[in-house]
Amino acid sequence: METLELPSPPKVGMVSLGCPKALVDSERILTKLRSDGYQMSPDYAGADVVLVNTCGFLDSAKEESLSAIGEAIAENGRVIVTGCMGKEAELIRARFPEVLAITGAAQYEDVVGAVHVAAPIPPSAYLNLVPDAGLKLTPRHYSYLKISEGCNHRCAFCIIPSLRGDLVSRRPDAIMREAEKLVAAGTKELLVISQDTSAYGVDLKHAAWPWKGGEVRAHMTDLARELGKLGAWVRLHYVYPYPHVDRVIPLMADGLVLPYLDIPFQHASPKVLKAMKRPANEAKVLERIRGWREICPDIAIRSTFIVGFPGETEEDFAYLLDWLDEAQLDRVGAFRFEPVGGAAANGLPGVVPEEVKEERYARFMEKTAAISAAKLAAKVGRTLDIIIDAVDPEGGATGRSKADAPEIDGEVHLRDAGHLAQGDIVKVIIEDADEHDLFGVPAAR
Numbered sequence: 001m002e003t004l005e006l007p008s009p010p011k012v013g014m015v016s017l018g019c020p021k022a023l024v025d026s027e028r029i030l031t032k033l034r035s036d037g038y039q040m041s042p043d044y045a046g047a048d049v050v051l052v053n054t055c056g057f058l059d060s061a062k063e064e065s066l067s068a069i070g071e072a073i074a075e076n077g078r079v080i081v082t083g084c085m086g087k088e089a090e091l092i093r094a095r096f097p098e099v100l101a102i103t104g105a106a107q108y109e110d111v112v113g114a115v116h117v118a119a120p121i122p123p124s125a126y127l128n129l130v131p132d133a134g135l136k137l138t139p140r141h142y143s144y145l146k147i148s149e150g151c152n153h154r155c156a157f158c159i160i161p162s163l164r165g166d167l168v169s170r171r172p173d174a175i176m177r178e179a180e181k182l183v184a185a186g187t188k189e190l191l192v193i194s195q196d197t198s199a200y201g202v203d204l205k206h207a208a209w210p211w212k213g214g215e216v217r218a219h220m221t222d223l224a225r226e227l228g229k230l231g232a233w234v235r236l237h238y239v240y241p242y243p244h245v246d247r248v249i250p251l252m253a254d255g256l257v258l259p260y261l262d263i264p265f266q267h268a269s270p271k272v273l274k275a276m277k278r279p280a281n282e283a284k285v286l287e288r289i290r291g292w293r294e295i296c297p298d299i300a301i302r303s304t305f306i307v308g309f310p311g312e313t314e315e316d317f318a319y320l321l322d323w324l325d326e327a328q329l330d331r332v333g334a335f336r337f338e339p340v341g342g343a344a345a346n347g348l349p350g351v352v353p354e355e356v357k358e359e360r361y362a363r364f365m366e367k368t369a370a371i372s373a374a375k376l377a378a379k380v381g382r383t384l385d386i387i388i389d390a391v392d393p394e395g396g397a398t399g400r401s402k403a404d405a406p407e408i409d410g411e412v413h414l415r416d417a418g419h420l421a422q423g424d425i426v427k428v429i430i431e432d433a434d435e436h437d438l439f440g441v442p443a444a445r
């Protein structure tokens with residue numbers, strides 16, 4: 001009888017110092033490493049890498065931590081330091097330059113990522129119970145890539161900061177590793193999400209991390225450029241028009257990032273935007289949009305708006321409609337303002353009556369549908385790259401152009417497309433358009 005040789009998983013040793021909080025951190029790290037397929041080693045000799053979870057509360061605790069690191073290096077040599085002393089990385093590096101990585105307290109993802117780099121798991125279905133790219137709820141060909149959590153803004157209608165706290169960005173190398181795995185597992189389109197993508201890395205002071213022999217900074221532009229090199233479509237969501245966004249547009253023109261920006265403007269009237277406390281609220285946005293289109297004529301801008309925000313007058317609303325005429329956004333969604341429990345906007349004066357809200361909403365939708373229809377009609381006759389989302393048994397298929405994000409934007413309906421498969425990216429001749437969708441046929445087999 002043939003026996004199956006299982007690859008042996010790497011073993012991790014752990015030295016846990018400090019208080020009960022540090023102990024809980026150690027348990028969490030070990031739980032994650034176990035679920036990733038690692039084994040634990042009770043001694044230095046059997047470990048492929050040793051984690052030292054340090055305490056830095058008192059000078060005596062620091063000394064104890066440093067001597068534990070020294071012992072682990074002498075006994076094993078491959079050491080990763082985590083915990084409270086992670087804040088004093090320079091001190092540790094000065095004393096022990098051979099330490100493989102240093103991460104701070106509660107940075108689980110970072111320390112687990114460092115273990116994966118120091119002692120990679122050999123690919124095996126028996127060790128990796130969870131696919132390399134993680135368990136996904138989206139189809140295989142597109143994936144959401146979360147780059148940060150929380151938000152530093154305090155928009156009056158929003159309670160996300162009170163639910164999720166201030167901005168906490170993920171390390172760029174951890175994001176890149178996840179993106180690489182997703183692409184290797186079949187993802188053709190990466191959808192970059194966060195609460196505020198343009199603020200990515202502010203909390204990390206835009207520091208750089210080593211990546212592929214070079215480095216990648218925790219900054220939207222740098223991350224977008226690196227993601228663009230993976231060969232998948234990269235789509236940026238929730239971008240605020242800070243000045244540095246201008247630097248992403250050339251990446252779009254060069255084909256590294258999709259020519260698509262999802263900017264939740266929410267309004268155009270300076271008075272309403274001020275009452276909303278919106279970030280990057282500045283008068284020159286229309287000029288900037290014009291500039292972006294000069295650099296990248298195909299850029300699709302999608303946005304959402306709120307109508308009937310407290311204090312919105314007919315004049316403010318008319319300003320918004322005129323602004324839309326100028327901005328010529330490609331995709332637009334709208335919400336009627338609704339108070340959310342706990343939001344600052346709930347106490348604002350000038351509540352807009354429901355019937356006025358409805359009437360404005362209808363005018364808004366009429367305006368944006370007309371703009372969208374004209375923009376889509378202008379695409380008839382062009383040949384566009386389309387990613388296939390679904391193929392139907394009658395020989396048709398549904399896909400999206402670079403201007404369409406899944407779920408929120410329009411679709412491209414194809415005829416004579418039975419030979420295509422989900423995730424294919426094909427050239428399509430656009431034959432027709434309506435207010436939201438395009439219709440076409442694959443250019444050639």
Ligand code: SF4
Binds near residue numbers: 151153158195196279
């Ligand atoms: S709406 Fe404002 S406060 Fe809420 S998540 Fe977005 S930027 Fe942050």
